[in-house]
Amino acid sequence: MAEIGKWAAAKGLWVVTDEIYEHLTYDGVPFTSIATAAPELGDKVVILNGVAKTYAMTGWRVGWMIGAADVIKAATNLQSHATSNVSNIMQIAALAAVSGPLTAVDEMKVAFDRRRKAIVAGLNTIDGVECPTPTGAFYVYADVRGLLGKEFPTSNGPVRPSTSAELASLILDEVEVAIVPGEAFGPSGFVRLSYALGDDDLAEGVRRLQEFLGQAK
Numbered sequence: 001m002a003e004i005g006k007w008a009a010a011k012g013l014w015v016v017t018d019e020i021y022e023h024l025t026y027d028g029v030p031f032t033s034i035a036t037a038a039p040e041l042g043d044k045v046v047i048l049n050g051v052a053k054t055y056a057m058t059g060w061r062v063g064w065m066i067g068a069a070d071v072i073k074a075a076t077n078l079q080s081h082a083t084s085n086v087s088n089i090m091q092i093a094a095l096a097a098v099s100g101p102l103t104a105v106d107e108m109k110v111a112f113d114r115r116r117k118a119i120v121a122g123l124n125t126i127d128g129v130e131c132p133t134p135t136g137a138f139y140v141y142a143d144v145r146g147l148l149g150k151e152f153p154t155s156n157g158p159v160r161p162s163t164s165a166e167l168a169s170l171i172l173d174e175v176e177v178a179i180v181p182g183e184a185f186g187p188s189g190f191v192r193l194s195y196a197l198g199d200d201d202l203a204e205g206v207r208r209l210q211e212f213l214g215q216a217k
């Protein structure tokens with residue numbers, strides 16, 4: 001964070017930092033904001049955050065921005081014309097969330113941590129899949145390059161996915177597990193899976209992947 005911040009400051013760049021997962025870190029890994037890690041950024045840093053993850057208020061569409069007064073003023077003007085702002089009820093609910101304790105997120109973290117370990121262990125039993133253990137948020141980013149070019153049996157005959165997008169679509173069609181192909185973030189060869197779901201559903205999803213992907217030839 002400090003290095004990226006120093007680099008951006010030296011180039012005179014602005015940094016917009018999305019800190020929505022600030023409270024969701026594991027294994028004692030501390031959260032670091034680029035704004036404090038690289039104070040040389042000065043006013044050229046804008047922090048984004050929201051209630052969606054910390055307070056499990058996904059769908060409430062409430063977030064906030066922290067930045068220099070003129071930036072916030074301009075963004076407020078833009079937002080008021082673009083979206084006509086967040087409803088009052090949601091603002092009051094969000095205020096209650098951020099004014100309260102973090103007890104709920106601490107409880108959720110125990111569950112996420114358990115699911116994180118379960119998905120990583122489950123995916124790593126599949127030949128051709130390498131899944132590193134994430135230390136934040138609630139996604140794993142698995143390397144599936146070992147499966148590309150392999151043959152998978154389907155009801156319409158054998159299929160050979162050559163990209164992670166093709167593999168994700170095959171998995172969705174064949175075993176109804178929705179995963180995001182790496183193409184959404186960068187190169188092909190990787191897939192993102194969320195573990196923000198119940199333990200039983202997660203176990204069932206992993207079981208389906210193990211069974212289907214285990215047939216690769």
Ligand SMILES: Cc1ncc(COP(=O)(O)O)c(C=O)c1O
Pocket residue numbers: 018020050051052057058059060061062063
């Ligand atoms: C990185 C990141 N930032 C921000 C959000 C924003 O969530 P919302 O639009 O629900 O407040 C999400 C949710 O998926 C996210 O993954």
